[in-house]
Amino acid sequence: MAGERYVDHEVLKAFAQSKVNVPKEEAKERRRQVNYLRERLEDYIADHPDFDLVKLRASGSTAKHTAIRRRSGTGSDADVAAYLRTTDTDIEVSTMLSWLRERCIEVYGATKEAEDFKLSDHAVGITMRGSGLKIDVVPVLYTGEPDDRGYLVTSDGIKVLTSVTLHLQFIQTRKDKAGDGYREVIRLLKAWIRESKEADPELRCKSFLLELLVAHLWDAGWNGKPLQVDDYPAAIEQVLSYIVRTGLRTPIVFTDYYKAEAVNATAHPIQVWDPVNPENNVACGYTEQDRQRLMNHAKTALETISMAAYAPTKSEALDTWRELFGPTFPGE
Known part of the structure; x- marks a missing residue:
């Protein structure tokens, strides 16, 4: 059975404030x-x-x-x-x-x-x-x-x-319902992907794609639960689990500004549609190798978080999380 969770919401919140934001x-x-x-x-x-x-x-x-x-x-x-x-x-x-x-x-x-x-x-x-x-x-x-x-x-x-205005409105609408944690989860995921790209320069994952994955999980939930924006480790696990379990093969469509029928399926390995433009798959340039690489990075990160949950000491838990966020974690 897992012991005390040494890296909890407050630890990630403090790290975001001191090193990410x-x-x-x-x-x-x-x-x-x-x-x-x-x-x-x-x-x-x-x-x-x-x-x-x-x-x-x-x-x-x-x-x-x-x-x-x-x-x-x-x-x-x-x-x-x-x-x-x-x-x-x-x-x-x-x-x-x-x-x-x-x-x-x-x-x-x-x-x-x-x-x-x-x-x-x-x-x-x-x-x-x-x-x-x-x-x-x-x-x-x-x-x-x-x-x-x-x-x-x-x-x-x-x-x-x-549309700059509609894109801002898209994220603001969700933040107004979810609270400040919504955007903080996005920033933490950006910090993770930046660290991942330093380790693997071939990795592709634009910031806008991360924002849309978070928006989708806020709208639809994952594994029967809403996105846990008030528990950052849990929210990060949810996003990583979504990437791994779906392989990003499931098309994502938002209906804020157009109907779902406006989107035409494509053969692109990843299909995440711009909430403003039903003709723009924001991941249209990603190859099958890009999809697999991102999925594998998410899988490794998910396994790392799981290992941290079983770490016998806080020092070992922090060392494990540094694999996601780099040597400055936890920013103390």
Whole structure:
């Protein structure tokens, strides 16, 4: 019989607060920088009625409050969706990005260096020299649809319907019912997958996929129980168990903004459908090998948690959990 559970909800909660969550002051600074960028660009739009930049919306993990601390200076701290109006329906993403970069440079004027604005395959990255924060400005083609619907353009020219506002509303609706633990579970899972990717760089599991798995288990429960958002070890076990038991072969569809019949089955190994766009399987690029690799990582993590539950001492239990979250666990 298992002994005392040394790593319980409070231990994981403390770890999240000390090592996973973005510190309050840093989060506040991120929001300030994003708002500053938005205000300057929106003022520019107001002064240039013919400007093709229509509006800006904060997006991504920072806006959803599911962001985790950045490591080693990689990645962005915040995302902004820049809605562009254009009559060129065949516009290339590289053209959009170059144009958007020039607009951002114009807005900041002489206050920043040109090298502070760097292009990636999907965004204009802006580095704030004073704080070191990085903001990705992502272009979205705007066609006048409601709820901030617009089209992301992939590097190969495919247009993907999205809505920053509806995505935020999707997660907020569930958080309002579940409480703060809902987003904390997502952040802890992101910390686990980041650690897993450091051990296995071939592992694929985007943050948005984790968010949707948590949303599905909140909606549907697992193994006859609701998602245990007030017991973090149990909730993590539920998500891992779902990945292992289903193998992620069962399609996941949300009906917040469209009917289930709007989704057409595909041959993709993993099918988790964007809650805003019934034509966008967020895992469409994942191969069968990717599915198996993710399932195997989840299986190993699940076995590790089970071993920790039987650990005879707290020290051994903590050592076991470090296999999931790395050497900084429990963050004491």
